[in-house]
Amino acid sequence: MRRSLAALLCFAAVPLAAQHDASKEGKPKNPAMGNPTAIASGQKLFVNSCAGCHGVKAEGGRGPNLRKRGVWHPLEDDALFTIIRKGIPGADMPASNFNEEQAWQVAAFVRALASPAIENPPPGNVQAGETTFWGKGGCSNCHRILGRGGMLGPDLSNAGATLAAEDLRESIVDPDADGFLRYKGATVVLANGTTLKGVARNRTNYSMQLQDAQGNLHMVDLSKAKQVDISDHSPMPRNYAQRLSKQEIDDLVAFLSRQSVRPFEPAEKK
Numbered sequence: 001m002r003r004s005l006a007a008l009l010c011f012a013a014v015p016l017a018a019q020h021d022a023s024k025e026g027k028p029k030n031p032a033m034g035n036p037t038a039i040a041s042g043q044k045l046f047v048n049s050c051a052g053c054h055g056v057k058a059e060g061g062r063g064p065n066l067r068k069r070g071v072w073h074p075l076e077d078d079a080l081f082t083i084i085r086k087g088i089p090g091a092d093m094p095a096s097n098f099n100e101e102q103a104w105q106v107a108a109f110v111r112a113l114a115s116p117a118i119e120n121p122p123p124g125n126v127q128a129g130e131t132t133f134w135g136k137g138g139c140s141n142c143h144r145i146l147g148r149g150g151m152l153g154p155d156l157s158n159a160g161a162t163l164a165a166e167d168l169r170e171s172i173v174d175p176d177a178d179g180f181l182r183y184k185g186a187t188v189v190l191a192n193g194t195t196l197k198g199v200a201r202n203r204t205n206y207s208m209q210l211q212d213a214q215g216n217l218h219m220v221d222l223s224k225a226k227q228v229d230i231s232d233h234s235p236m237p238r239n240y241a242q243r244l245s246k247q248e249i250d251d252l253v254a255f256l257s258r259q260s261v262r263p264f265e266p267a268e269k270k
């Protein structure tokens, strides 16, 4: 055992040395970046000093939306820090009076808005969130994680690696917020009186594929159905903000932020 460990260490020494050289070229990350406490402090500063122009949820206003990557090109950490301290001369973005530590906290918050939740783990109890997901929240009636759960909503096995923490939160408390619907809830009463519930998949004027929570596809002849209701809303319940406590929602966000199909490596170690 000991020998194989020594061999492993020798073997590892080569890539480690190579990494060391590479990290001299790349700038070291400020410790605030990706740090949950710094992000939370940065959020408070942001709400006071930046939200007036960028929106409380950074959704944009007089200043640009800082959440959607398509709209906002992510900046290097240093550039972000400089913009926060000095503003953008000539543009309508003023300098702030933050000290260095505060400016880094705000930078960490802004970075977390537009990068995968797993890189910026939000506060919350992962285990409690897991329990709510599979239990009280009923999330698993519709969502799958690693092959377990329902089929009405998107698979969340990789949610932490693809969605930012604020997007996870918004998906839970305000499912229609993203404004576009990939999933429309549908209820169909067939000629024989059977009621089918699920999401409308492919739909023409004459037929529709309805997928139920078990994942079964039903081909429905619309001319023969007694009643067809297709909702303009996501089938995801819209009352979680009332049904669950703030703590339970924080815990769910924390749990989902850890869902990644590939193990997460912090950027410095890549």
Ligand code: HEC
Residues within 6 Å of the ligand: 046, 049, 050, 051, 052, 053, 054, 062, 063, 064, 066, 072, 073, 075, 080, 083, 084, 088, 091, 092, 093, 094, 096, 106, 110
């Ligand atoms: C008076 C309004 C205003 C305030 C206050 C403000 N911003 Fe801005 N911000 C803007 C405008 C306008 C732009 C777009 C400037 C441009 O590129 O023309 C901008 C741009 C930015 C950008 C994007 C820069 C880029 O190149 O993509 C970031 C990041 C940013 N602001 C962060 C912040 C932060 C953090 C705060 C609080 C410390 C803040 N802003 C306060 C108006 C404001």
Ligand code: HEC
Residues within 6 Å of the ligand: 133, 137, 138, 139, 140, 141, 142, 143, 152, 153, 154, 156, 159, 167, 168, 171, 172, 175, 176, 182, 183, 234, 235, 236, 237, 240, 252, 256
């Ligand atoms: C009745 C079915 C249903 C239930 C119950 C449900 N969801 Fe959803 N959920 C959906 C559907 C459908 C979507 C996709 C449509 C949309 O964006 O609203 C979705 C979207 C999401 C997304 C965004 C996924 C993405 O890829 O954009 C997250 C995160 C999420 N749900 C988490 C949860 C959590 C956490 C719970 C439990 C508290 C839950 N859902 C309960 C059906 C459901």
